[in-house]
Amino acid sequence: MATVSELQVRTGRRAEIALLGVSWAIIVLARALVDYHADFLELRTLGIYAAAAAALMLGCHLLLRRYAPSADPVLLPAVLAINGVGLAMIRRIDFGYAQYRGRETAFGDTQIGWTVAGVLLAMAVIFVIRDHRLLRRFTYTAGVVGLALYLLPLVPGLGVTINGARIWIDLFGRSLQPGEFAKIAMVVFFAGYLVTNRDTLALAGPTFLGLRFPRPRDMGPLLLVWAAALLLMVYQRDLGASLLFFGIFLGMLYVATQRISWVVTGVALFGAGAVLAGTIFPHVRARYDAWLNALDPDLYSAGTSEQLVRGLFGMASGGLFGTGLGEGRPDLVPYAESDFIIASIGEEMGLTGLMAILALYLILVQRAFRTSIGVRDGFGKLVAGGLGFALALQVFIVVGGVTRVIPLTGLTTPWLAYGGSSMLANWIIVGLLLRISDQARRTTAEVAE
Amino acid sequence: MSELSITLLRFGFLILLWALVLAAIGVLRADLYGTRVTSRGRGRAARRRDDARADKVAAPARSNTGVRTGSISTRDDAVAHLAVTAGTLKGTTIPLGSAPILIGRSPTCTLVIDDDYCSARHCRVFPEAGGWLVEDLGSTNGTFLDNQRVDDPMPFKRGDKLRLGSTTLELRS
Secondary structure, X not given: OEEEEEOOOOOOHHHHHHHHHHHHHHHHHHHHHHHHHOOOOOHHHHXXXXXXXXXHHHHHHHHHHHHOOOOOOOHHHHHHHHHHHHHHHHXXXXXXXXXXXXXXXXXXXXXXXXXXXXXHHHHHHHHHOOOHHHHHHHHHHHHHHHHHHHHHHHOOOOEEEEOOEEEEEEEOOEEEOHHHHHHHHHHHHHHHHHHHHHHHHHHOOOEEOOEEOOOHXXXXXXXXXXXXHHHHHHHOOOHHHHHHHHHHHHHHHHHHHOOHHHHHHHHHHHHHHHHHHHHHOHXXXXXXXXXXXXXXXXXXXXXXXXXXXXXXXHHHHHOOOOOOOOOOOHHHOOOOOOOOHHHHHHHXXXXXXXXXXXXXXXXXXXXXXXXXXXXXXXXXXXXXXXXXXXXXXXXXXXXXXXXXXXXXXXXXXXXXXXXXHHHHHHHHHHHHHHHHHHHHHOOHHHHHO | OOHHHHHHHHHHHHHHHHXXXXXXXXXXXXXXXXXXXXXXXXXXXXXXXXXXXXXXXXXXHHHHOOOEOOOOXXXXXXXXXXXXXXXXXXXXXXXXXXXXXXXXXXXXXXXXXXXXXXXXXXXXXXXXXXXXXXXXXXXXXXXXXOOEEOOOOEEEOOOOEEEEOOEEEEEEO
């Protein structure tokens, strides 16, 4: 005989406030070190920054206590710490550009604005969406919205081409990347569709070579959206986003159907696609070259692998403990504040600091998966699992690209890199995960109330 | 600021980052939720206490004492053991060694009984001069040995029935 008992959970709000305290100290100390080395340390400005950070954190904490009392205690402190380190790093790169390049930039201050907007957006998500199952009603709407967002940059007059990729739109003088938001819409669409059709997808259909394939009518809408989005991204030359999108699709399909054959088929298709893209598109071929022969002097002086190699040199000079925040030369790497912020962190905080940041990402992904296991409805499971997998894959693609594990593709590092759209979208993800984890950690009786 | 204090702050920052990581992992280790499948005897004990972690601490302590829940002793018949013949823990046996056995509701007891009519530390069975004695530890509802109330330590012989609350224990060989 065995009994099934439900474990009573601590809400974790006390643990959260304690962790938030540590995050706050990290955020303030990072900025203080950066300001000190730039001879810019004013106790008044630092005090305002510290007070504002504390107020924002306390506001989030109180809102969670009121509206999502059982939400995961680790998510918010970990994200805020990553975000704070990113803010300090971007500010430091501003100083670096001004000091060595004579280039006046205000990435840091802009990014603070985006962060505040992102945190408020996440809190709005928690406030508005009281039950994540509400989103399931918008399954197909989310699919259409997602595709429309991917299409937006192609609209003449609205879309802007920056650095060869047409993925930005011009809105009120600011450039936005709608693809970042489309990512969330697509996760919602896949989750809603898969949770309704997973049985027919997994069980019905002809068998071929020992693998069972679904019937076209079950798979149709999914394949249509997937192929359309992927073609669009390839057309827009957004390699990183297409890789990420393909991965999310595959991961969620596997979670929903438990069929390893999907993963095998998907990876095989991906391999074929990667080889094909390398032979057809010259810009993909150049990426492969820069990855495999990065230290070739010809490629370096031609500029193909220059950014990558400079990033590697930066990380190498950082060593085990880094040069110290504000004491390195991250400005030598092109796009040090966005695509290569990982290299900047590796240089100034060393392997130790970089590993801590990666460990924080790992904790976040683990929490998303744990939420996915704990939540009781299939839709919530797929959304939490999909968002967690998206986060993990995005970090892998960026960090892998910068450290030359995989070819370099342009993607933002969540909460760390400079970029408004990415910041807002990733904070929405935090809001959704907090909301779902709140449901997951309550007992059945509390949810039914 | 001096060079030394800046270096200290630089390393302090890295230490702080790892402190956050380790503290977060510490929170995760304590963060259990969802459902748990347990064997029968322990399941009841787990439901009684609200804090699941207290149960986690208590459970190994019980298994260390040789209490086997829900199973009949397979040990040599010559060795005496206490058998629960009625009550929530029916079927449980405790081999009797040389150590005294404490019975009650408290998790520190050798035999933890989930019964509202039992006291936290209800009674004690202990060896003396080759035999076993049973002693009441000031319980509210009393301990009865073959329908006779135990006040002072009484000899506990084979086949005797010891009753406390709704639980009945028997000394067997």
